[in-house]
Amino acid sequence: MRDKVETAYLEAKQLYERHGVDVEAALRKLAGIKISLHCWQGDDVRGFLRRGDALGGGIAVTGSYPGRASTPGELRSDLELALSLIPGKHKVNLHAIYADTDEDVDLDELQPRHFRGWIDWAKQNGLGLDFNPTLFSHPKAEDGFTLSHSDPAIRQFWIDHCKASRRIAESFGRELGQPCVTNHWLPDGYKDTPVDRWSPRARLREALDDIFADEIDETYNIDAVESKLFGIGSESYVVGSHEFYMGYAMSRGKTICLDAGHFHPTEVISNKLSSILMFADRLLLHVSRPVRWDSDHVITMDDELLEIARELVRGDLLPRTHIGLDFFDGSINHVAAWVIGVRNMQKALLRALLEPVEQLKRIELERDYTSRLALVEEFKSYPFGAIWDQFCRQAGVPVREKWLDEVKRHEKEVLQPREAGRGTP
Incomplete structure (x- = not known):
């Protein structure tokens, strides 16, 4: 059964794929950087x-x-x-x-x-x-x-x-x-x-x-x-x-x-x-x-x-x-x-x-600057966050701001005692 992260990912993936964007290839490339x-x-x-x-x-x-x-x-x-x-x-x-x-x-x-x-x-x-x-x-x-x-x-x-x-x-x-x-x-x-x-x-x-x-x-x-x-x-x-x-x-x-x-x-x-x-x-x-x-x-x-x-x-x-x-x-x-x-x-x-780079380059060569501007601006609000959440899920790291809980725990259990033991600011 799909959870909210996977459902949002699949819906976002469909939106990008309408423009020829290979979302899974993008994630593989990102994982190697x-x-x-x-x-x-x-x-x-x-x-x-x-x-x-x-x-x-x-x-x-x-x-x-x-x-x-x-x-x-x-x-x-x-x-x-x-x-x-x-x-x-x-x-x-x-x-x-x-x-x-x-x-x-x-x-x-x-x-x-x-x-x-x-x-x-x-x-x-x-x-x-x-x-x-x-x-x-x-x-x-x-x-x-x-x-x-x-x-x-x-x-x-x-x-x-x-x-x-x-x-x-x-x-x-x-x-x-x-x-x-x-x-x-x-x-x-x-x-x-x-x-x-x-x-x-x-x-x-x-x-x-x-x-x-x-x-x-x-x-x-x-x-x-x-x-x-x-x-x-x-x-x-x-x-x-x-x-x-x-x-x-x-x-x-x-x-x-x-x-x-x-x-x-x-x-x-x-x-x-x-x-x-x-x-x-x-x-x-x-x-x-x-x-x-x-x-x-x-x-x-x-x-x-x-x-x-x-x-x-x-x-x-x-x-x-x-x-x-x-x-x-x-x-x-x-x-x-x-x-x-x-x-x-x-x-x-x-x-x-996640940008349709080849499509945008083609439009630019055709001097269709109206479409170029329109698509570049529309893609700024495409749901990349759902793709990012899936990327984090696949990598086994916290999704969204949940990582902050681990940092706060570390601060309480490690950093604060470390500072107290040093005795100086």
Whole structure:
């Protein structure tokens, strides 16, 4: 006997199929899309390697919601809960400061063994791992410069750290049987307008060339570089601008990372996807939600998220795109932030996959712009939610907001006692 979820699904399925949409094929495709969960949402970007270092380098977290993770075990436990409430098998994105080790080791000395706990955990849970060198929150980044630093010794420290990070990432890929995407972002820049914009960029280009000179098998590690328009302490000039990294990535065969919050407040990345992938082999997305500045809010299913998903689907760009989330909101439950973010990303992709793309393209070629607009707008209110509910049901995760009950239980039984035991906000 059918229940309400299945009945609603079958009725919605019939509506989509009238326009030639293969709903079951859309669900199979969605099930195969891996989203990379950023570990730093779980502990407010504090990490475990240098616990005494304050956040810096354009990084700021607002809020002090109780129960943030303070050990690798706590963080993995929180991630496990989040992943159990999200359909599909995904990846976890680590920063170098999340090394799981008791050794007194600095960033330039890190080795794969310092992440053994993460590798074993990922294997046990059927997950992939992505990676990031951490070029912030360190004494050698206090003046706002790392790979473009004018001091050769400091610059070399960061070069060595990035080289070590690529070797760690390669070990992730080898052991887990899927490539690790290693993203290089740095905070370098000036608060006020500089006299010399050229020299820091020349030093950065030289440093990156040095880092990537070490041969790493792309079967296991994919290198990406991430731009930014401005940040805290670099409001007037960022060395690694969009134009710099566009040129660098295209000329060096590296992957460009587009972060949704790293551009002008009125600029969107959805319109850039087809242009970049016209010439690049692959793309990395960091999906976040900027609010007036690069504030990295938890993503909602807003217009830009939907446009990103539509561009990926309509242009058949998903096979060449790695999708990761990048926000750190300390004002709400840390686990809930992951669940809301990933499920919204998946919902946006599902809505795009349920569009009659070939029909819309044909109408466009026929210059029937009236029908194009009418159908695109009508499909915005088609019952994709019934398809989503069935997708969650099939994946064995809570349907609709029922996942929140598990998060609230975890907060009461785990996060609140964890906070009480720490004794500090």
